[in-house]
Amino acid sequence: MAAAAPAAAQSPAPTATQGENLVTVGLRVNGERTRLETDPRATLLDTLRERLRLTGTKKGCDRGQCGACTVRVDGRRVLSCLTLAASVDGAEITTIEGLADSEKLHPMQQAFIDHDGFQCGFRTSGQIMSAVALVQEGRAGSDEEIRENMSGNICRCSAYPFIVDAVKDARAVMS
Known part of the structure; x- marks a missing residue:
């Protein structure tokens, strides 16, 4: 049987309170x-x-x-x-x-809607933000380049082909 850890090791790390170490x-x-x-x-x-x-x-x-x-x-x-x-x-x-301009969606937001690139929806905002940036960075030239540059945004819901199509359509509007 393992020995119990000392009480000090079990206590949570201190957090700053209002006005303290901020x-x-x-x-x-x-x-x-x-x-x-x-x-x-x-x-x-x-x-x-x-x-x-x-x-x-x-x-x-x-x-x-x-x-x-x-x-x-x-x-x-x-x-x-x-x-x-x-x-x-x-x-x-x-x-x-x-991203949106008042009531008008950003072209990438609209493209994700048009191509059903939402996956489960939970990671969609991060994917849209990444897609906007990669187009602005000039890293959306081909399907392979889009996939590579979107590889940091993963989800198990597998709408990836739709996301590539959305990025290509938005790229045309954003350019």
Whole structure:
């Protein structure tokens, strides 16, 4: 029988309370400036979802493997579950909520609808954010290139051929 671990090893890690060990972070999220105090260990994902109430960005694996949490930071794809909010102080953040222009969907959002590229829907926001970025990066030239550059956004629901078609259609509109 294994010996019990000491009590100190079993207690949870301390968390910062209001006003204790916090950092001030300034962000521009979906075009709106915001400043907030946060725990320096808080992820961008948790900050977006819990502090700013932008719940379109999903928490999937919480290990950076599935891509559900993909957002754009200063125009590049970022896994928000692996990014500390404090590390993007001053950055421009775009989430799925920031893609549409009022009532008009972003071309990639519309293409995902038109091609039924939703899979289960849970990881769709991360896939759309990644797809927008790869088109803007010029990495959507061929079916193979699209598949390769979308490989960080995985799901077991297997709508991948529809997603490739959606990216190609949106690419034509976005160019």
